[in-house]
Amino acid sequence: MEGAMFYWISWFFWVYLTFLLNKKNPYRLKLSVIILILIFLSNFQFMVGIFEIQAGGLFILITSFIFISQEKRGAIIYYFICSLIVLIAYVTFHLFEIFDPIWIIIKKEWMMGIVFGYLAILLQKTLKGRLLIVICGTMQGEFLHAYILNKIPFPYKIGAFEYLDVCALIAALLVGWSLLENAGAILQSHFHFFEKGKQKTS
Template sequence: MTNGLLFYWFSWALWIIVTFLMRKSNKRTILACWILATIISSNLYIEMESQQISVAFLLLVGGSFVLLIQLQHMIYHLFASFTIMIGYAAILLWEKSSPVWLILPRVIIISFILGLLITILTKGFYNQLGIGLLGLSCGELIYRLMLSGYGFRVSIGEMQFFDVLLFILVILMLLDVLHKAKYKLYAVLQNHKQTMRWQND
């Protein structure tokens, strides 16, 4: 149980990358403020009858909708988000009923399963980010509401959820970096081959 440790590590690292390594633009400013506000509000909860809902969770849902609206093929991405939502809620229910199958830490298993599913459903980092954020947050909401229906007092947007979320984002970022590096390497090799042909001619 990491209890938010991964969330704080990865989110601060992400804030540093966005703030100091991205080119200056309105997108950079909005992203940096969004990440910082999510970190600050991660321990703030709103009381609602038998539930608590995290303020950071609400910021996440709102931001994911804004991000998804700006993407092309919005209908497809909404359908993909719905698939992620069902997948995440199903994994959590499976974990609740049969915890024995978790031979590795839950953060690792859930993150790799959903990270693989996200990369299969869509290409492009911002597309994957949009459907991942919305699908995971809606899946968390559905799962917690189902527990609440059985009489449990639940907290929507606990730190365990943010650990999984940030771990998935790190996986998607690494895959995006490797994907871009592969194409750059391929372009360099193609240029080298073309240069060698010219020299031979």
């Protein structure tokens, strides 16, 4: 069922942000509100010319633009370059899927989640940066993909539940990877602490 993965992951993040995350975290309220609005808008769509657009996808794209606009000029340019790389990879993936679908060896959502999660990890060092370039790149890729398919012609809904499933899965994988990175840093700090303690006792 399309949208099931999106709803499960979104509600999990919302519950964590609302009830479990430290209340002093500056992103806690913003992210919980964004997720609630995204869930609410996910069922709405509208037409712009010949293109049908899902309101939820457009909302997270605009939200990402707002977050990026608050960065310094150099960071904004780098975000743009990274988003462009993700955009090209996203459209290329979908075009290969149409013309040569046999190379998709596992479920498409998981394959896209792994590929674009890994690409985001290579391009950005922070979780915030990774999420922003994935959302900007893939959602803009949705627009370009719809434009290309319109030339065939082939109907395509921009930011549909299929896209939201993939986007939610990528976000979950990136959050999981970020937790592993931080866990490594914590373990390393404790290891050095124990080493110092041994040196003092000796």
